[in-house]
Amino acid sequence: MARERKRPQADPPELSMTPMIDVVFQLLIYFIVTLHPVDVVTNLDVFQPAPDPNAQPNDKPPQLLRVGVLFDGYTFNDAPMRLEGIDKTLAKLAEKDAGLTLMIAVSAHSEHGQLVKLLDICAKNNIRSLSVVSSPN
């Protein structure tokens, strides 16, 4: 009678997760450290696009407002005014007249940030008809 031989059972091969987790953590740390969040950028229009040729001519001349950007502040229709005041005035005027035209005279000595702040207020009050002119003073 043949003797039955018991075959040794092989252990199921185990997948070592440790090196994989190591690599993943290394990559994770690398990308967290080198992550550079991107700022949200906006573009403020300076010049009005070409007029619509199909638009009906308007008899009423557009209301032209002058805002000055000086190195030490702002002027509204030649009178000195703070930016908050200009914001409130423009908000009131824009409510009444949607086709408001704004002429911005910028002093060569003023900072660019001042003009951007004013253009931001125009964007806030939905004033799109803008014209920026530079003055040497």
Add this chain to the structure above:
Amino acid sequence: MKNKAPEMQLDMTPMIDVVFQLIIFFITTIDMENKALETKVRMAMSPHGPVEEKKDPRTVTVDVERDGTVKIQQTKLSDGQLLTILTKARATSGGSTPVVIRGDAKAKHDDIHRVMAICGKAGLWKIRFAALKEKA
């Protein structure tokens, strides 16, 4: 006689798979355009400015640093060189090619005006000022 336990074998395949997946992901999502815009320019804030959803591929971005240095893609340019570039842009893409001026908030308007005048000289009228809507 004792049976020897089978040697443990590390299966490298899934690890390499993961690594390659990550490499491909980061290579394809890397924002080269924003890398090119990394300059010393600290733009002014404009929280109410409109967000451009579709950027015109013809857009020329001009950086104006605090000291008045004019750069395109981190390359310092003289007024003459800028005029040559913008004139070429007009010749190839037309007068409606948008020019975005990324001016430093502390830059003098005189320097910004200089760039605007060069744009006008080159025949480009669609000028925009870049500003920060949201700081990261």
